[in-house]
Amino acid sequence: GQWFVVLITGCSSGIGLSLAVGLASDPEKNYKVYATLKTLNKKQRLLKSVTEFHRDTLDILQMDVTDRASIMSARDRVQEGRVDILVCNAGVGLMGPLEVQDSKVMKDVMEVNLFGTLQTLQAFLPDMKSRREGHILVTGSTGGLHGLPFNEVYCASKFAIEGLCESLAVLLQHFNIRVSIIECGPVNTDFMLNLQKTEIGDCALDALDSHTLSLYERFLLHCGTVFQNAAQDTEDIVKVYLDAIRSPEPAFRYFTSGTVPPLVKLKTTQPDGLEYIRAMGELIFPQDHEELQQ
């Protein structure tokens, strides 16, 4: 067909689900969407948003980004035999003091967020390259641009995504393939429910020093407030995705709230990094700031 074939990872909830339904609902039916899910038994939510209109614009496929065979078989089920727009969106979070994190759990986060994205790209790149056409979009995080305490592993995985995408973008301009990262701050999704978080009272925290524990408690409160006050809806994210997808000259980086957040700017204006570390500390642990300056 003449439409753009889109394949999106992580569509059982959140940003992936909204984007899949949003694109498949295009009144002109410009997009044929393959909404992929880690397991098909999680398709209930997605099915609730699907109507008769989507009969020919949306297909659901199983695709676990940590499983190479599953990526290949999803790719081979795309009827059009090509993907014009690839959206790497699947991701998981992890929160808690670094010294109590289980190595299996840390590896799982890297496995989904980093290796999952790498493997997905490996599967679709050869065809895009040979057709000299394509747009790769990735759900990024401001946690991939600046560090956040108690999010060391998550931020490491999302920083890695930045390096991966920026490196690829340099090469892929020679193949007429665009790369865009949609940088999100907090978004109202299942992310906070799905993320693995060390709960206060968890025996893993028994051996932790009391100073870190009290800072962690304060961080969790801060986090709750931020999500309550500043979280965007998935529809806001979908709008930015649509901008990027429809643009004839898509940017490499999009910020979902419109402008570059001031704390991200600090990284380039104050390259020694100290100003950022001070400012983030002051934001999350305000009362301690004066004490630290003495």
Ligand code: NAD
């Ligand atoms: P979500 O938890 O609702 O969605 C994440 C999706 O990824 C789910 O559908 C989940 O099933 C899927 N997934 C997890 N492991 C997978 C695997 N192995 N294979 C395939 N799919 C898998 O949360 P969301 O907020 O919609 O998250 C989407 C992306 O947005 C993630 O990459 C996340 O890091 C990023 N992000 C979210 C926020 C936020 O505050 N919600 C902020 C910045 C970035």
